[in-house]
Amino acid sequence: MMRSMFSSISALRAHQTRMDVIGDNIANVNTVGFKSSRVTFASVFASVVKSASAPDTASGRGGSNPMQIGLGVSVASADMNMTRGSLQRTDNPTDLAIEGDGFFVVGGDGKAPRYTRAGNFSLDRMGNLVTATGLNVLGWMYDPVNNQIDTTKSPSKINILAFPTLPPKATDKISFDGNLSADLKTYSGQITKYEDLLNVPADSKYSTSFKIYDSQGKEHTFQLTFVKTGDNTWNWYVDAPRVKKNVGTAQNPDEKYVYVDEMLDANNDYDNFIATGTIIFGQAGKVFDDENTSDKVEGITITGGRIINTADGTFTIKFKNDVVNPITFKVNSAEFDVNDNTNFAFFLKNITQFGNMESSIRVAQMTGYSAGNLQGFNVDASGKITGVYSNGLNQLIGQIAVATFANPAGLQRIGDNLYINTVNSGDPEIGTPGSGSRGTISQGTLEMSNVDLAKEFTDMIVTQRGYQANARVITSSDEILQELVNIKR
Numbered sequence: 001m002m003r004s005m006f007s008s009i010s011a012l013r014a015h016q017t018r019m020d021v022i023g024d025n026i027a028n029v030n031t032v033g034f035k036s037s038r039v040t041f042a043s044v045f046a047s048v049v050k051s052a053s054a055p056d057t058a059s060g061r062g063g064s065n066p067m068q069i070g071l072g073v074s075v076a077s078a079d080m081n082m083t084r085g086s087l088q089r090t091d092n093p094t095d096l097a098i099e100g101d102g103f104f105v106v107g108g109d110g111k112a113p114r115y116t117r118a119g120n121f122s123l124d125r126m127g128n129l130v131t132a133t134g135l136n137v138l139g140w141m142y143d144p145v146n147n148q149i150d151t152t153k154s155p156s157k158i159n160i161l162a163f164p165t166l167p168p169k170a171t172d173k174i175s176f177d178g179n180l181s182a183d184l185k186t187y188s189g190q191i192t193k194y195e196d197l198l199n200v201p202a203d204s205k206y207s208t209s210f211k212i213y214d215s216q217g218k219e220h221t222f223q224l225t226f227v228k229t230g231d232n233t234w235n236w237y238v239d240a241p242r243v244k245k246n247v248g249t250a251q252n253p254d255e256k257y258v259y260v261d262e263m264l265d266a267n268n269d270y271d272n273f274i275a276t277g278t279i280i281f282g283q284a285g286k287v288f289d290d291e292n293t294s295d296k297v298e299g300i301t302i303t304g305g306r307i308i309n310t311a312d313g314t315f316t317i318k319f320k321n322d323v324v325n326p327i328t329f330k331v332n333s334a335e336f337d338v339n340d341n342t343n344f345a346f347f348l349k350n351i352t353q354f355g356n357m358e359s360s361i362r363v364a365q366m367t368g369y370s371a372g373n374l375q376g377f378n379v380d381a382s383g384k385i386t387g388v389y390s391n392g393l394n395q396l397i398g399q400i401a402v403a404t405f406a407n408p409a410g411l412q413r414i415g416d417n418l419y420i421n422t423v424n425s426g427d428p429e430i431g432t433p434g435s436g437s438r439g440t441i442s443q444g445t446l447e448m449s450n451v452d453l454a455k456e457f458t459d460m461i462v463t464q465r466g467y468q469a470n471a472r473v474i475t476s477s478d479e480i481l482q483e484l485v486n487i488k489r
Contacts (some may be wrong), residue, residue: 003047003069005477011470012042017075018463025451032415033118034449035080035085036279036456042076044250082408085117085450087442092128096122096379097447100439105430106362108136108157115403115428118417125160133416142396149384153433158385163397164374166389168217170327171368175336175347176224178362180206180354182285184228191235193271194242194257197225204228206359209241212317213368215325220261220272222274224361232282232353238305238315238346240264263319271460275305275315275346277331281353289349300348303329314344338367369393381440383433402438402473403428 018039028034044121050067087097096119098104103115109127114135121137124130129137138155141162142148187204191197197205207225214220225237241260247270248254256270264274280299282288288300302308307316313332329346351361372389378383383400405411410425421428434440 002477003071005474007044007070007072008470008473008477010044010074011218012467012474014039014073014075015463015467015470018076018101019460019467021078022456022460022463025456026453029449029451029453031118031417031449032120033085033116033447034451035117036449036451037078038459040076041073041336044071046070047096057081060411077303080409080411080413081450083450085448087445088448089442089445091269093379093443094123095119096121096400097442097445098402098439099442100437101408102404102433102438103408103428104253104387105138105155105401105403106131106135106418106429107138112420113155113403113428114414114418114420115411116417116419119446123160127159129158129160131416135418137400139385139398144247148387149396149399151399151401155430158398158400160377160387160397161374162386163395164372166369166372166387166391166393166395168213168215168371169368170215170325171212171366172329172344173336173347174329174336174366175345175350175364176210176348176361177364178360179352179354179357180226180228180234180361181357181359182353184359186228186230188229189445189476191227191237194239194447196240197227197237200227202302206361209363210363210366212327212366213370214263214327215320216323218324219370220263226279226359226361229278232280232288234279234281234353236277236279236348237273239273263323264317265320269306270308273304274317275302275329275331277302277306278305279348279351285353287349287351291378297439298332300332309336315346336365338365379441379443381434383441387411399432400441401430401434402441404436404438405429467483 005047021037021039025036026298028171032365046068048066048068052066053064054219055061055063071458098117101409103117104119106116107113116131120132131137136157139158140149140151140153140155143150143156143238158295185204189200189317190361191200205225209221209223211219216284220240222238222240226234229235243259243260245258246253247258258270274277278301280288301311302310302315305315308314308317312330315329316326316328318326328344330344331346333343333345333347336345337343350364370391372393373389374387376388377385377397379400380386381403385397385399387395387397389395405421405428406426407424410422412421412422414420
């Protein structure tokens with residue numbers, strides 16, 4: 001009789017624990033990255049009243065089963081449901097979600113790393129990416145010296161403002177393509193100075209402008225002019241916009257064509273072009289290049305200019321007072337590669353000469369840019385953080401780390417949406433998002449709680465009824481005891 005009461009008491013305790021878990025799940029229905037839990041029960045060891053007996057072949061009696069009376073119920077487990085919650089779009093650039101397996105690695109406070117699925121991050125005043133409670137989001141920073149992110153190192157703080165400005169880069173390579181119309185007329189006059197170039201008829205020349213950057217990121221405009229001087233032969237001229245100006249005195253005026261960009265007046269040289277040369281096309285309309293002769297004939301040569309070297313085919317743009325570094329270009333470069341730091345190319349070999357079409361030359365590729373301020377950042381699926389700068393360029397900043405576990409349900413909750421690893425979760429496998437079994441990163445979204453309210457309310461009803469039924473057992477046992485006491489009367 002007392003056994004029934006104690007069994008029911010154990011059931012009340014077990015159902016109360018289950019109700020506690022259900023209440024916690026419902027309380028966190030809107031908690032970012034929350035993982036719901038469930039409670040399972042197990043029967044308690046039974047009291048054996050009579051042991052089992054084996055069949056007796058001699059007497060012909062059969063065997064009997066053991067007589068057992070259960071002693072109640074206990075909580076077998078409280079398991080976490082690690083399924084992914086739905087993603088909610090926030091458009092906040094610091095909000096991140098993991099699509100797939102894995103956890104963000106956070107810490108940086110001198111303690112062991114912790115792990116979370118809640119990606120409601122923000123920036124502190126130092127520019128560090130932090131959680132809502134101020135823990136640093138860990139990953140790897142970009143190394144501008146080696147131009148790489150070394151993910152073999154231990155994860156550390158991610159500082160979004162580590163590169164607030166993008167330093168300028170001087171132009172050292174520029175490539176042109178397009179077509180010079182074979183239908184243009186041949187010009188036979190002499191061109192020795194800028195004024196001569198202005199007198200060339202429009203149907204014998206084509207001019208286009210282009211821009212380069214110096215070592216301080218300042219922009220300079222230049223002109224590239226082609227004049228047809230013979231069949232399949234053109235002279236090319238590199239110069240800059242000029243204006244007629246008196247460089248003498250009022251008593252002794254001396255009008256010259258001076259550069260609009262005063263930085264280019266390096267030597268007060270008003271007559272020479274920056275660079276001049278010749279471009280020769282073959283019968284197919286492409287730049288001529290005869291490799292079969294003992295003296296190789298180059299289709300593109302440099303013949304004159306301000307600071308030139310015909311031996312290696314280079315010309316140099318020098319700036320006034322040497323306030324910035326000079327820029328050197330190689331004209332007869334065999335190939336163009338923006339990543340080749342040894343080849344300072346002024347590349348003209350992609351230009352063609354075809355008829356029945358207009359002349360049109362453009363800058364196909366070039367290096368160099370002005371300085372830029374950090375305007376924002378993007379995080380791609382692999383967790384790479386790229387800064388967006390005011391000069392229109394991007395710069396890698398770092399990469400976010402993601403950890404996976406052999407048994408994520410074995411992690412221990414420590415509050416604030418954080419977990420720590422246990423002996424049953426396994427050690428963290430930290431790597432880049434999208435590698436191995438790790439999920440990818442989604443920027444501007446948050447993973448919501450995976451609590452299913454319909455299921456929780458159903459479980460609540462079942463738990464309430466279980467509690468209620470066991471309470472009735474205690475009431476009935478009490479009434480039986482009352483009747484037993486009343487026998488004495």
